[in-house]
Amino acid sequence: MPRIVGVDVPNNKQIFYSLLYIHGIGKHYSKKVLEKVGIEPTRRADQLTDEELTKLSQLITDKYEIEGQLRRKVVQDINRLKEIGCYRGFRHKRGLPCRGQQTQCNSRTRKGKKKTVAGKKSVKALR
Template structure:
């Protein structure tokens, strides 16, 4: 299993799809990285040599894409900032409610969790 940026990418998938397992790399960036590397997009990730894996990792690093730990830290810092300034979005994140204006009277079960029965 090849490792890119500390993540084991699946060896049995095509290169374009296996790169998506890195947090912060989606379909568009994966296509761009494979195209820039000059590798065949139909190759499997397990067939890559060590130099080719390093080449992919260096392309991601050179483009200065926020990936993995850096991206997770930035997102966490953004949420902490919203909570610290007591904005509406920050308060709704803290309370576990939908953040972007969705209705909560009937739906929002994914965000609010299972219905809790009221006891007398």
């Protein structure tokens, strides 16, 4: 498995799709990087020479925020929103969706598993 920027990318896939395994590189950036380095997107990752791999990793580290650096930046941005007390920060604190989605019947991903609340007891049951 070739190692690009500290990430093992799969051998058997085309390099265009192998680069997607790096956090912070999507299809658009993958295409751009391969054009700049001059590598055909259809070539397999194990067919690349050491020289091509070093060019690729050098370009990626110079131009883009990836992996740990990107993850840290995202966490810092969210913490900044929480500190200044804006609406999005408040929603992050509460674990609710931040982008205007409905919450009455959806958003199980953000809210977690259902927490059933016991209903009121009827008057007949109390007697």
